[in-house]
Amino acid sequence: MLDVSGVSKHYAGPSGSVAVLSDVDLRLAAGESLSIVGPSGSGKSTLLHVVGALDPPSAGTVRLDGIDPYALGGRGLAAFRNRQVGFVFQDHHLLPQCTVLENVLVPTLVAEGDGASYRRRALELLEQVGLGRRLPHRPGELSGGEKQRVAIARALVCQPRLVLCDEPTGNLDHDTSDAVADLLLDLHRRQQTMLIVVTHNLDLARRFAATSRLADGRLHPL
Amino acid sequence: MTRLVLRNLRHYWRTNLAVVAGVAVAVAVLAGALLVGTSVRASLRALLAARLGSTDTVVASDGYFREDLAAALAADGVPGSPIIHLRGVLAHARESRRTREVQVYGVDERFWRFHGLTRAGPEGRSAFVGADLAAALDVRPGDDLLLRVETADWVPRESLYGRRDEAARSIRLTCDAILPPQDLGGFALRPAQGRVLTVFVPLARLQRDLGQPARVNTVLLGPAGRAAGAGWIRDALARSIELSDIGVSVRTLPSGRAAMVESDRILIGDPIARAALEAAAGAGLAASGVFSYLANAIRANGREIPYSVIAAADLGQGALAGVTPVDTGVRLVPPAPDESIWLNEWAWRDLGVAPGDAVEVDYYLWQENGRLSTQTARFRLAGVVPIGGDVGPALAPEVPGVSEARDIRAWDPPFPMDVRRIRDADEDYWHRHRATPKAFVTLARGQALWRSRFGQLTSVRVAQPVSGAAAADAAVDAALGAFREALRKTLDPETSGFSITPVRARGLAGSEGATDFGEYFVYFSFFLVAGALLLSGLFFRLGVEQRVREIGVLLAVGFPPAVVRRLFVVEGVVLAGAGSLLGAAGAVGYGGLLIAGLRTWWVGAVGTTQLFLQVSGGDLAAGVAGGMAASLLAVFLSLRGLRHATVPAMLAGILESRSAGAARARAFAWSGAAASAGAAGLLVGAAAGAVPGVAAFFGSGALLLASMLALIAAWLRRTRTDAFAGPGWPSLARFAAGSLAYRPGRSLLCIALIALAAFVIVSVEAFRKDAGQADHSPASGTGGFPLLAEAALPVLADPNSEAGRDALGLDAAELPGLARVRFVPFRERPGEDASCLNLYAPQEPRILGAAPAFVREARFSFTTSLARSAEERRNPWLLLEPALPGGAIAAIADATTIQYVLHRSVGDELIVRGDDGTDVRIRLVGALRDSVLQGVLIVGEASFLRAFPGREGFGFFLLEVPVADAPSLVRPLEEHLADWGVAIEQTSDRLAAYHRVENTYLSTFQSLGTLGLALGTLGLAAVVLRNVLERRKELALLRAVGFGARTIRFVIVAETAILTLAGVACGSAGALVAIVPAVLDRGGSPPLAAAGAMVAAVLAAGCLAALVAALAVRRMPLLATLRSE
DSSP states (O other): OEEEEEEEEEEEETTEEEEEEEEEEEEEOTTOEEEEEOOTTSSHHHHHHHHTTSSOOSEEEEEETTBOGGGSHHHHHHHHHHHHEEEEOTTOOOOTTSOHHHHHHGGGGGSSSOHHHHHHHHHHHHHHTTOTTOTTOOGGGSOHHHHHHHHHHHHHTTOOSEEEEESTTTTSOHHHHHHHHHHHHHHHHHHTOEEEEEOSOHHHHTTSSEEEEEETTEEEEO | OHHHHHHHHHHTHHHHHHHHHHHHHHHHHHHHHHHHHHHHHHHHHHHHHHHHTTOOEEEEEEEEEETHHHHHHTOTTOOEEEEEEEEEEEEESSSSOEEEEEEEEEEOHHHHHHTTOOOOOOOTTEEEEEHHHHHHHTOOTTOEEEEEEEOOOOSOTTSTTOOGGGSEEEEEEEEEEEEOGGGTTTOOSSOOSSOOOEEEEEHHHHHHHHTOTTEEEEEEEOOOOTTSOTTHHHHHHHHHOOGGGGTEEEEEOTTSSEEEEEETTSSBOHHHHHHHHHHHHHTTOEEEEEEEEEEEEEEETTEEEEEEEEEEOOTTSGGGTTOOOBOOSOOOOOOOGGGEEEEEHHHHHHHTOOTTOEEEEEEEEEOTTSOEEEEEEEEEEEEEEOSBTTBSGGGSOOOTTTTTOSSSTTOOOSSOOOGGGOOHHHHHHHHHHTTOOSEEEOHHHHHHHHOBTTBSBSEEEEEOOSSSSOOOHHHHHHHHHHHHHHHHHHSOGGGTTEEEEOHHHHHHHHTTOSSOHHHHHHHHTHHHHHHHHHHHHHHHHHHHHHTHHHHHHHHHTTOOHHHHHHHHHHHHHHHHHHHHHHHHHHHHHHHHHHHHHHHTTTHHHHOOSOOOOOOOHHHHHHHHHHHHHHHHHHHHHHHHGGGGOOHHHHHTTOSSOHHHHHHHHHHHHHHHHHHHHHHHHHHHHHHTTSSOHHHHHHHHHHHHHHHHHHHHHHHHTSOOOOOOOSSSHHHHHHHHHHHHTTSHHHHHHHHHHHHHHHHHHHHHHHTOOOOSOOOOSTTSTTTTOSEEEEEEEEEOSOTTSHHHHHHHTOOTTTOGGGGGOEEEEEEEEOOBOBSTTOOSOOSSBEEEEEOHHHHHHOOSOEEEEOOOSHHHHHOGGGGGSSOOGGGOEEEEEEHHIIIIISOOOTTOEEEEEOTTSSEEEEEEEEEESSOTTTBEEEEEHHHHHHHOTTOOSEEEEEEEOOGGGHHHHHHHHHHHTGGGTEEEEEHHHHHHHHHHHHHHHHHHHHHHHHHHHHHHHHHHHHHHHHHHHHTHHHHHHHHHTTOOHHHHHHHHHHHHHHHHHHHHHHHHHHHHHHTHHHHHHHTOOOOHHHHHHHHHHHHHHHHHHHHHHHHHHHHSOHHHHHHOO
16 A cells, blocks of 8 residues: 655755645555646656655655655665666666666666566566567667666566556657557556556546646645 | 867867876876986986096007107197096005095196196195095095006016016005096096096106106097098097007117117017018018017026027028028038027037937916916927127017016016026126027917917017118118108007097997987886877767767768768867877976986986986977877777767667677677687797797787787677576676676776786786895806906906915915805906996997806806807807807807897897907807896907907906805905905895896886876776766666665676776786796796785775765765756
8 A cells, every 4th residue: 555645845946945745645555556647847756756765755754555665764765666666767767788688677686586587577577568579689779669668667577566657658659658558557457566657648647547636736636 | 160169179078178188198108208218318418528528539558658649639729638547446544445446547737627627736645536436435635545556567467578466556645635526526438327436646646656757548639620530530649659659669789780679568469560570671671570588498418508588580581681500510401490499609509419409498388377387399409590690689678677687696587487597607698698599499480389469579670681782871770760760650559559439429329328218218108108098098989979969960960971070080189289288298297207216216227316307399299299199099999989880879879789789799709819819829839939938928918918808899799698687796797797888998998908007017027036135056147156256457366276366465364265265267358337237328348258167167047049059058158169250259248238238139249449459349149147247248268368468367256155155255355355456246236236227127117007007097987987977867777776875886896896807807817928938937936916916906996986986876866867868
């Protein structure tokens, strides 16, 4: 269970403090998915970063299965991100020096478990995202959609409880966006993860079980 | 376009600054190294000028000549100064300190005037002492000094008539002043950068004490005017010289119809004899050579005549045509010429011998070991000659201590004599006929019996020919006068003991240096230069890589590739130009630092602190040109790397397509394989003896290094099929290694930078020589001789014989260890030190003559020789004995002397000046391995005496003593042999001194190699930081997916460590192969400690840089970095 309670986030701006999130509450159970829409600059990505243990909130708490990641400290926080959260960035952030397979396996380098089973899982995921034949390729040799699919596989390789996607189709054409969305939902169903997708694409947002709108720093269910 | 270039330069200023810094360092190091060479040469020239004063040319003689000759030579406005120049030993009269190799100058006010100084004196018994000598002996004004110099006898001491007991004499002096270098306290006629021990004594005092009034042995001449040609001094000398200047006299006999050409040396050298015969023929006079000798006994029929003059001359011929035998009434077939002896009437009657009877003659013969032996020759009486007329005392030379004696018993001869054998009849003969020869043999037989290296005649008799009408007295007088003048003109001063040495020109040639320090420092700085250029290239490449998308955009918007290339080339030229200008300024600082280093830390390599920096525009320009060229090459190579990339790939930030990468990987793999094969081939060649060992191993080591770098380049570009997976350090390390492959060129440059420096440091370390305990086996560098001795004055006695030790004052009772000392003497032709201790290139190296006994001992080891037979290979010293075709003389020298000082190889020849002024060709036939004999050329004794017959006695000794006794014998032996200025040194110390110089060079090389390594490490650090900055988004992503700070730190450090270790491993492995011969040669172990220390240092520095980079990463805000572009 993801429990976000009273989360606020302020940034210091040139003309004083800027409130991006104000008293945000959010709950999500395993197997549930949520899309968050809102105009640019509404704080969607910030919320995702706060939820994904990348950016501590100014106020409020984030708990995943009762654990507050921000209370864990440096090493615990890193381990939490590695094991509990899978992130898909708009810019995918693949490592250019690594192959497709290696990019998927990068999080496993600091995970717990057996390398061979991670490798099997990575291969399965890449099969599932349709890149089973592109294993030795480098990111520079992939299309935008393919890169995003690699990023999705990477987000899922450690079997996280929570998958967070920040504009996963932001740089993709319509057809490719649909394919990526299909993939995300399919994998979500199979893995029974909690899935939060931030997007300003309403068509994409509607494909998720629940949709909220972030405005004035607060979440408004649609 | 210009504005675009300017904008680019400004926008990427950080990267550009690094490029400029790299070029600046390279230019500074290159030009700085060249400045060192120029500075050392300029310093040597300045030192030479300070030491020579106004001296340009030196006219010297091995005898003494009229000091007026100086005035004759100094005509035509060329300044000149007559002096006496000797080697001597100076002792502090009260203290027990003494020093050898003192340059003694007998001078008067003309000397100071010649040098433009207003000083006068010294006068009376005062002396001026040079500052170095004063410091060595702790002499102060007013101190009493005892100077010992060689006496000025003309008569060769290594001949029957030479006085060996008076070889040197002492002169008591008082120090009047200490002369600093600027007042000619360091006056020296032979270039050397070390200290110079000089003492100036009054010319008149020296002339009086040496018995040479108004005579000198040296004239200093100032620079001749432009009009004067090279032969001007030679012509002036020939014009001005008198016969007395070369110790020759023409004595008209009382008859007035004949004259004797004689020499103050008693023996007439061959050139003078030839000149006399030639001049006589020119003057229409008959001439006969006469070789008079001493017969210890003339024996026949059981009777003997003691101590008689016997003459070898062809009676009845030439100027002795008037000598006709007495009719003895006996007719018989005359004995063969070689068997014939003619007695004078007195001796014939005294011996009661008849023609045809056997006559024996005992005589002394000089042995080259310093002893006189008694020999006997057998003859048959061929005839009897009358006393009187041509048979008179004039046929015998004037022998000091003999000729002027009233009685035979009053003789003071230089040879042993038993006066008890002298009879009254002999004294009666002496009173009536003085030295009139009692017996005659043919000239050829006499010369065969008594041959000496100093000459084969004691006189040349010239006379009016017997045939034809007797000329009037006046005509004979005129003919003899003409003969005198013709002889004077015919004699070549330079074959008669004079030498003309253009000391300034030769010193200037020598100051070009035995060692080109510029060249050496370019070598030494090579890795520093290479490192700086690699770094510069690396940064330029980083800049290009950083801007690969920009290049893609430019190409995409229609820029022709050539224009894009030009854009970057222009930027490169601007950066290289700026770097070069900065580097030129830096070169002055770097050169100054190196010169300061040579004056202080590395003074062991140069032996002088009088070096200064000389800034030369040419050197700076050469450094700038070299640095610019190399930088532009780096620019070119960086841009060349882009030709493999397509525009879309560049837009995607990719420099090299997969196929291009694979092709290059293949090319690198093949290159690596080829280099490996080449390395193996060289080793096989070395094993088969086809390639010299050192060259083969060094070549194969370098090829191995190249091969490893090529294989790493191929590996970095390989298509990876395996992938890391799962947690753990091995996976993380593989992840780190994979990151290195992303920019393979960058990684390879880092590895190469470190590998090259490691190669130098490890390989140089192997050549370091032990400066401590020396080996004393016969094949070692000491030859098994724990001590060596050098004498300032020639030692004429044999220090191994009882008589010789007596003569030398070596008393076994006072020197308990003496019985266990064996002296191995070497003859010496003084010359310039050709060891690594002398910076000047020797023009006339010191030459030693090795006795046959030493040659047969097969001491020392050889690196190479011209040995052919098995016996010669076993003992290459034997190569010194046979005469070489074409008249060259075989010589052996230390390998260091041959290679680094003389810049020759075994088999090469060099020319030195023989005693008769002619060129002597010296052929190098063997090179000694790391020996105590460095700095000299060693020739066989027979060859030595042929080329340098005037060099008497021994100047150098190797001493065989029990090793344990050696240290305790040094001081007592020196004290006992102090009169000869003998300095004893432990061979281990001498060898250590040579090794210190070589090790200092190696330290210099290593210091600069280490600096190169530091630069490499700095570059590595810069690359690591650069990589981290470039990959900050990647590292942020790693943090986002759960990498902790420690893990990221590990990844960064692992990448650095892999680069460092790969570099060190490649460099060390190549170096270890390269040094195999050096390690085997020295029997030591490879320099693992040094290599280990270096690995640790580089690794530590690299890891530190990585940690700094990791800390920088930690400070980067994660989200901002993820979002950043």
